[in-house]
Amino acid sequence: DTGVSQNPRHKITKRGQNVTFRCDPISEHNRLYWYRQTLGQGPEFLTYFQNEAQLEKSRLLSDRFSAERPKGSFSTLEIQRTEQGDSAMYLCASSPLASWELFFGEGSRLTVL
Amino acid sequence: AQSVTQPDIHITVSEGASLELRCNYSYGATPYLFWYVQSPGQGLQLLLKYFSGDTLVQGIKGFEAEFKRSQSSFNLRKPSVHWSDAAEYFCAVGAGSGGYQKVTFGTGTKLQVIP
Numbered sequence: 001d002t003g004v005s006q007n008p009r010h011k012i013t014k015r016g017q018n019v020t021f022r023c024d025p026i027s028e029h030n031r032l033y034w035y036r037q038t039l040g041q042g043p044e045f046l047t048y049f050q051n052e053a054q055l056e057k058s059r060l061l062s063d064r065f066s067a068e069r070p071k072g073s074f075s076t077l078e079i080q081r082t083e084q085g086d087s088a089m090y091l092c093a094s095s096p097l098a099s100w101e102l103f104f105g106e107g108s109r110l111t112v113l
Numbered sequence: 114a115q116s117v118t119q120p121d122i123h124i125t126v127s128e129g130a131s132l133e134l135r136c137n138y139s140y141g142a143t144p145y146l147f148w149y150v151q152s153p154g155q156g157l158q159l160l161l162k163y164f165s166g167d168t169l170v171q172g173i174k175g176f177e178a179e180f181k182r183s184q185s186s187f188n189l190r191k192p193s194v195h196w197s198d199a200a201e202y203f204c205a206v207g208a209g210s211g212g213y214q215k216v217t218f219g220t221g222t223k224l225q226v227i228p
Contacts, residue, residue, distance in 0.1 A: 003156075004156070031214070033216075035218075040122070040220070040221075041220055041221070042117075042119075042203050042205075042218035042219050042220045042221045043157070043203070043218045044218075045215060045216070045217060048215060050213070055213055056213075056215065091156070091157070093157075095214075100145055100147070100162065100164075100207050100214060100216070101159050101162065102149075102157070102159070102216060103156075104149075104156035104157040104158070105156050106154070106155060106156045107156065
């Protein structure tokens with residue numbers, strides 16, 4: 001399968017713990033996006049990479065959230081000191097240059113107890 | 114900043130009936146518009162997109178959408194719904210230039226199909 005891969009698919013953690021999600025985009029896709037989706041809502045933009053450069057980070061994203069894409073391939077999204085309000089599905093998508101189509105992974109569901 | 118409104122949270126249609134899902138967007142320039150579908154346990158999949166030209170665009174799975182600039186709308190339609198179309202549908206608007214692009218999604222419409 002050469003689609004977008006996200007791991008882990010489901011993470012349950014206690015409040016205050018740190019969690020990290022990984023996204024492996026479709027190879028050679030230059031653009032990589034992170035979105036967050038809560039129940040009854042559409043995907044909410046978090047951040048966007050073009051190759052290894054993080055070009056935009058949502059103002060809604062607190063300082064507890066950080067994302068990296070060190071070699072322009074896979075990306076990680078880390079949430080420090082998790083809160084119950086962080087419980088959501090975290091979606092990763094990738095896109096080739098000169099294309100607006102986003103290819104989504106199946107998401108990583110976070111449950112904070 | 115761009116935004117999308119999907120006024121219908123939930124829609125129920127009978128199998129074989131026609132479908133129209135509403136979408137209104139807000140963006141200062143000519144928008145790039147999309148419809149995505151999300152089936153349970155699966156990632157979002159692009160149904161169709163509008164960039165320019167013919168305002169009626171065809172997509173996969175028999176869906177089509179019409180761009181109406183005067184109404185700031187991009188409604189999704191299907192003439193005859195199949196049970197497998199039950200899913201959540203998201204309208205989205207894209208904005209950007211010079212290689213930068215950002216896609217903003219609406220809140221979604223959940224479609225239920227009854228026999």
